[in-house]
Every structure is written in C-alpha cells, then in structure tokens.
Amino acid sequence: MSSKSLLSFVIYGFFLLSPCNSLKDNADEETRAYFHTLKINSLPSTEVCKESSKALNEGSSSLKLVHRFGPCNPHRTSTAPASSFNEILRRDKLRVDSIIQARRSMNLTSSVEHMKSSVPFYGLSRITASDYIVNVGIGTPKKEMPLIFDTGSGLIWTQCKPCKACYPKVPVFDPTKSASFKGLPCSSKLCQSIRKGCSSPKCTYLTAYVDNSSSTGTLATETISFSHLKYDFKNILIGCSDQVSGESHGQSGIMGLNRSPISFASQTANIYDKLFSYCIPSTPGATGHLTFGGKVPNDVRFSPVSKTAPSSDYDIKMTGISVGGRKPLIDASAFKIASTIDSGAVLTRLPPKAYSALRSVFREMMKGYPLLDQDDFLDTCYDFSNYSTVAIPSISVFFEGGVEMDIDVSGIMLQVPGSKVYCLAFAELDDEVSIFGNFQQKTYTVVFDGAKERIGFAPGGCD
Structure with missing residues (x-):
C-alpha cells in the first residue's frame, strides 16, 4: 500500500473505529494490567445512532x-x-x-x-x-x-x-x-x-x-x-x-x-x-x-491552567507518558511548553524526543506482530490479518498536579477500514509544543473550570 493511500485509509478509519472488546479470560496478570487484549472484528455499521447510556450530571x-x-x-x-x-x-x-x-x-x-x-x-x-x-x-x-x-x-x-x-x-x-x-x-x-x-x-x-x-x-x-x-x-x-x-x-x-x-x-x-x-x-x-x-464528579482529577498560556487558550503542563505500565517512560523534560487541551485538533502531537520514546517502546512491546513499511505521517502500523485477537500496550498521559489519564482503548490505535491494519494514533510535531487532541480524549469527561483556572479528567463519561 502506498504512503498516500495508507494515509487516506487511516484517516477514514478514524471515523469508523469502534472500541475494541477486552478479552481477559486467557490473559495473564501482566497482560490484564498493562495491555488491552483485543478481538479483531469487522467494522460495525455507521448508519445506526447509539445514544450514550451514561447519565448526565445532575443539576x-x-x-x-x-x-x-x-x-x-x-x-x-x-x-x-x-x-x-x-x-x-x-x-x-x-x-x-x-x-x-x-x-x-x-x-x-x-x-x-x-x-x-x-x-x-x-x-x-x-x-x-x-x-x-x-x-x-x-x-x-x-x-x-x-x-x-x-x-x-x-x-x-x-x-x-x-x-x-x-x-x-x-x-x-x-x-x-x-x-x-x-x-x-x-x-x-x-x-x-x-x-x-x-x-x-x-x-x-x-x-x-x-x-x-x-x-x-x-x-x-x-x-x-x-x-x-x-x-x-x-x-x-x-x-x-x-x-x-x-x-x-x-x-x-x-x-x-x-x-x-x-x-x-x-x-x-x-x-x-x-x-x-x-x-x-x-x-x-x-x-x-x-x-x-452542575456538580464536579468526585473522580475528576485537575491540573492547573498554565500561567504562560495565551490568555484565551486552555493549556496545562504535560509531565510524562507511560507505555505498558513503564512509568514514567517520558518525563517532564521532554515537555518544555505547556500542552494545549483542544476540542478541535484530532490527533495528539508530541515533541520529537517524546514521540521517539513513545514509538520505540510501543514497537518493542508489539514486536510479535508484523510492522508495515513506514508511512510519512503515521509511521507505526501493523497488519493483523492473521490474528483473531491481539494485545496492545496501554498508554497513560500524566499532567501537572499528579493527574494520570489512561487513554481509552478506542484512542490508542486507528483501524484502516476494510482491512485489519491498525496504526498508533499519535504523531510527531517538529517543535517543543505538544497538543492533546480529541481522539485521545474519547469517553472521558473533560472538565474546564474557568473560575479556578484548572482542567480535569474523569473516565467513563460516555460510551
């Protein structure tokens, strides 16, 4: 598959990707803790609207x-x-x-x-x-x-x-x-x-x-x-x-x-x-x-808005990333500038040092699966055609204030539609800036508290 074709298909797959199902019956202790064991399914129908089963915040x-x-x-x-x-x-x-x-x-x-x-x-x-x-x-x-x-x-x-x-x-x-x-x-x-x-x-x-x-x-x-x-x-x-x-x-x-x-x-x-x-x-x-x-849920964990952020933006300090439970794989030194929490940017973009470390460990933990030729943009893609289930490492992002956000399984990899090719859903940004995109925010309640100048995260906000 050409680089251009793969890019087009992966972006298309972003809109059709469904959350993968966890299979824990045969997983060992470490896999249960630090990996998502996924069943490789065909793409679901996109013509049926599914209302969230989560109750809205009272008041x-x-x-x-x-x-x-x-x-x-x-x-x-x-x-x-x-x-x-x-x-x-x-x-x-x-x-x-x-x-x-x-x-x-x-x-x-x-x-x-x-x-x-x-x-x-x-x-x-x-x-x-x-x-x-x-x-x-x-x-x-x-x-x-x-x-x-x-x-x-x-x-x-x-x-x-x-x-x-x-x-x-x-x-x-x-x-x-x-x-x-x-x-x-x-x-x-x-x-x-x-x-x-x-x-x-x-x-x-x-x-x-x-x-x-x-x-x-x-x-x-x-x-x-x-x-x-x-x-x-x-x-x-x-x-x-x-x-x-x-x-x-x-x-x-x-x-x-x-x-x-x-x-x-x-x-x-x-x-x-x-x-x-x-x-x-x-x-x-x-x-x-x-x-x-409404009321702020008890499980929301907050990080302060950066004092150096542009006056209209929501920026908080990213302090690390872990892959497969390795903490902290990437420390605060890789993030010199606060990260923008953005509803409009799609993919999370990381500075070169941070992305290189994330990609390296992710590939190491996925070395049992066939890695495809590098694409210009999404460079860590796998062909799961010969597998009914796969195990992918968990990814967690850390923010100032002791906030740890475990990325939902639907926000870790992108599926190429009509195939069993999946790609790591992060990208490198040739800058010291980092942007936390909406793909990695999926299923979380993201709370913006302007009066107290803080941003919080809580899992399980919607399906």
Missing part, C-alpha cells in the same frame, strides 16, 4: 454532542467520502500550525484586543477543525441551529438571512423573525468596547481562519436556549453572518468556548461560573454531551 445543563458526519447528526449533508478525510487531515494540520504560531508569539494579546482595531476583524487565524456539533436554540421563537463546539475560539456565530453566501442544506437563521434580536450599532458601548474605531452604521466583524474560510457579518445580542431548559440566556453577544466561505458538512456556525470574554462560557459566568465539560464518544455513531455547570 447541569447539557447538550447532545454528535459527530457531524455520523448518523446522530440530523443535519449532516455527507456521510464523509474518503476525499473528505484528506481535507480533515489538512485542516487538522492547519489547526496545529496555528496553535504553534500562537505559542511562539509571546506578545499575543487577548481575543478582545484583537478586535480593537479599525479593521473589522476577530480571531487568531485558528481553523475550526473540530467535527463535533451541538444543536443550540437561537432567537424568539427559537430556531435550532447546529453549531460546532470549539474550545479554541470565542465568538458564537451562525449564518443569517439575507445571505450573500451561506452554507447550503443546513439551517439559516432569520433575524427578522426573532423578537429578541438586537443588532449592535457602532455607537453602542458594547461595540465600542470590542471594535475600536468602528465608524459604519452597524457593528461588523470578520472571523478569518488559516484555511481561507471565513465568516463576515454583524454583531448583535440575542437569546440563546437549550431545548430542555425552562429558562433562556438573554442578551448574548453573537455574530450574525451573511457571508461564509469554506465547506459545511452539517454545521451552520460555531459555538466559541475559549477563555476570552466573548465566549459563551464567559458570557454565562453569572450562571455557570465558567464551568463546563464535554465527553467525546468512542465512535461517530454514538452520542456524547456538552455540559454547563
């Missing part, structure tokens, strides 16, 4: 989280042909590149300061690569709009009528039919606080991303609602976009959740105290959740 406000290409998304416009995954990989790389650029820029100002210019611009040029969607009610009466949830951006925006250019086949919000929509004039205090030098009649914005996609429109205040709540969130700052560029596969806009003052988490701080969490499901055919407020 919280939760939204169902779905994959935009999966059967649980009622607005999906594509079942993700292979060509889409090459594009997703490209966007994932662009997102990673933009994170690196932000980290290298030590004079980076806050998101609000970026808006204070004579040019109607907002954004850190970070592409929204995430493929997980929540349905949010906007307006009075409310209209359900599918929005990508994104911890890497701040502004909440959706496409609006009349459209100069809008995404086809997905909902469009009509502000003229909402009794609560209030467009911001340039003269308003709110606009002046975020748009220095605004001189046009309307308070306009431009959100641009590194993949050349963008959203252009006007800023407004509007009512946001969740379908199962009795109360609404009034006077929330949003972007009403009449012109978008790029592609949509089931989303109408973005729900920004970063640390900036204009994110939904910050605007509802009086209700939820900047506390929210999410759980990304193990497969695109299952549901997860995005939850605001």
